[in-house]
Each structure stands twice: as structure tokens, then as C-alpha cells.
Amino acid sequence: MKLAVLSRNSKLYSTRRLVEAARERGHSVRVLDPLRCYMRISSEGFTVHYKGKPVGGYDAVIPRIGASVTRYGTAVLRQFEMMGSYTPNPSDAILRARDKLRAHQLLAAQGIGLPVTVFGDNPDDTADLLSMLGPPPHVIKLNEGTQGAGVMLTEKLSASRGVVEALRGLYANFVVQEFIGEAEGADLRCFVVGNQVVATMRRQAPEGDFRSNLHRGGTAEPVEATQDEKSMAIRAAEVLGLRVAGVDLIRSRRGPMVLEVNSTPGLEGIEAVCNADVAGRIIEYVAAKSE
Structure with missing residues (x-):
């Protein structure tokens, strides 16, 4: 498989792990900064140039597009889609997930539990x-x-x-x-790849805060999600059109609820906490789908 990873920084943990996992499995991989990609669009076809040279022919593209470059990054990804590359997270799916209001409307319409x-x-x-x-x-x-x-x-x-x-x-x-007070500052990050939850960690907010994000000082431990929680995480990602996603769930008296569906979930925390090769699972899924 000839693979491109769209990322602003090849040294970031998640980008580096995807490159390592791809090369370990014998694939050709290149990191492309989406902001250095520029495009020609015409009825005759689609072209991408990168740092002065044409690029293309990628079997698959894995987007690692940060929120600050969503608009341009998804346009670049869409160009590769138009050129025939497979992506587990299409440009329109990323846009759906990034807009919390839109995502909540779409999830609620499918009966997926959410906080009001x-x-x-x-x-x-x-x-x-x-x-x-x-x-x-x-x-x-x-x-x-x-x-x-x-x-x-x-x-x-x-x-x-x-x-x-x-x-x-x-x-x-x-x-x-x-x-949801009964959650006591804890949530679950379920990492979805395809139709499976490949790793789950329980995150706990630090004392005095209610946000459990590891970037905010939260702690984490590996857990086994229930079947209902796994099914909800997979379904939430599917509703938004994502095949690789970090789905954040909260445990409530009314059952599991989706807090957010992340289209560019980080790998560092989940791999370390769960001792799991999540990057490898992503590469294997993408390789199978792009054949």
C-alpha cells in the first residue's frame, strides 16, 4: 500500500506511530503537511502539488488534521478523495464531527443517548x-x-x-x-477502528475539575467497556461516517451517553494506558479497505 498521512508535524507521537506501524507492515508511507499541499481543480481532473512537485497515486490517506486547519485540511483531503484515494475518515465526516451542534443533531436523530x-x-x-x-x-x-x-x-x-x-x-x-453529576468527573474513551472498539480507557478528572481530558491533568486506566457501550461507540462513529474515532462516553443513570466523537483521536494516551498497538490496528484496517 502506498500511504499518505496528512499531518502538520511528522514528529508528533500519533503521526510517528502511524508511520512506524505502516513501515513495520511493509507499506510505503509519506507524511504531507496539508498546508503545503495546493490544488488544481478542473472538469478534466484533479491535481495536488507539494513543495513544488506533483503528488498522487496514494492508495490511502490517513488524516491527522487539527482543529485550527479544519477548513483547508478537509479541502486537501477531499482532493485526494476525488483522485481515488481511500480514507477511513472522509472530509465530510470530519466536518460533521468537528461541529458539536451538527454532530449532536445527527446522533440524537438516530436515538443515540446524549446529555440534553x-x-x-x-x-x-x-x-x-x-x-x-x-x-x-x-x-x-x-x-x-x-x-x-x-x-x-x-x-x-x-x-x-x-x-x-x-x-x-x-x-x-x-x-x-x-x-451528569453521577459520572463524578469520569468518562470512557472508546477507540473505534472499523466496526470494533480496539481499546478503552476510563479517564478521571483531577480534583476540583470536571474535565477528564489527559491534557487537563486527568488520569486514566484501562477498562473493558460493556457491550452496550461498545455498540454505542461504534454506532456513533458510523452515524457521522467515521471509521477511526475516539468516542467519549459517560455513564449515567439513564445508561451510556455520548459526549463527543473525535475524528482525530490521539494515540499516545490510549496506547500507553491500554498497552495496545492502536496504530497497527488502524494501518491494518486501512490496508484491507484500500486493496
Whole structure:
């Protein structure tokens, strides 16, 4: 297999592991910075140049596109798709997952459990919007935040109104959700590859915080997800069109709920905690699909 990994930095752990895993399995692999790719689009065909030379003929492309370059990065990925390359996470699927509001609408429409979520635009509607959600605590999330950034917990109604008004003043896009207190600051990261959960870790928020992200000082341990949790994680990724995804679940009294579906999940934490070759599983899946 001739493989390209779209990544801004070849030294990042996840990118490096994908390259190592591909080469260990005898595949040809190259890392391409999506911001150095430029494209020619015409009815006669599609072309990509990279640092002054044409590139193409890749059997598969694995996107490692950060949130800050979503728009351009997905355009580059779409160009490779148009040129016949397979990708486990198509450009449109990444765009669906990156937009929290859109993702929640699509997941809820398929009956997948989620914390109750509200969204509105006009300041005159704030009081009624919050009444649709119910009493605090409330979780307020920026629509395109990552790694726990832009996620706030408000414990009083006045605080919720204040944060909502402040974010509207900044023209930020955000959603407001119910707080699942019984989870006690813990969630599950289920790593989905194809139609399997290949590794799961339980993340615990540090004392004084409710965000369990490892980037925020959370701790993690390997766990075996229940069959219901695995099925929900696989289905959530499938609904958004992702074949490689990090699905974050929370355990509630109403059963498992999806918090987020990450289209570019990091490998470092899950591989270390679970002692698993997740990169290898990704490469094997992509190789089988691109034949």
C-alpha cells in the first residue's frame, strides 16, 4: 500500500506511530503537511502539488488534521478523495464531527443517548432557552473546542446567563448541556477502528475539575467497556461516517451517553494506558479497505 498521512508535524507521537506501524507492515508511507499541499481543480481532473512537485497515486490517506486547519485540511483531503484515494475518515465526516451542534443533531436523530442540549442565538431568548434545559449545573461548550478547552461548568442560573451573554458578545458558537453529576468527573474513551472498539480507557478528572481530558491533568486506566457501550461507540462513529474515532462516553443513570466523537483521536494516551498497538490496528484496517 502506498500511504499518505496528512499531518502538520511528522514528529508528533500519533503521526510517528502511524508511520512506524505502516513501515513495520511493509507499506510505503509519506507524511504531507496539508498546508503545503495546493490544488488544481478542473472538469478534466484533479491535481495536488507539494513543495513544488506533483503528488498522487496514494492508495490511502490517513488524516491527522487539527482543529485550527479544519477548513483547508478537509479541502486537501477531499482532493485526494476525488483522485481515488481511500480514507477511513472522509472530509465530510470530519466536518460533521468537528461541529458539536451538527454532530449532536445527527446522533440524537438516530436515538443515540446524549446529555440534553440546547442552542440559541438571540439574547432575548436566553431565559427561556435555559428553562428548556432545566436547573443548573450546566455545561457550556464552545462548538469547535478540543481537548477540554472552551468547556465551562456553571452552578447557578445567574452564572449560566452571564457566560451565555459573554460568549454571545464575543460572537462565539456554543451549546449548553445538562450536567451528569453521577459520572463524578469520569468518562470512557472508546477507540473505534472499523466496526470494533480496539481499546478503552476510563479517564478521571483531577480534583476540583470536571474535565477528564489527559491534557487537563486527568488520569486514566484501562477498562473493558460493556457491550452496550461498545455498540454505542461504534454506532456513533458510523452515524457521522467515521471509521477511526475516539468516542467519549459517560455513564449515567439513564445508561451510556455520548459526549463527543473525535475524528482525530490521539494515540499516545490510549496506547500507553491500554498497552495496545492502536496504530497497527488502524494501518491494518486501512490496508484491507484500500486493496
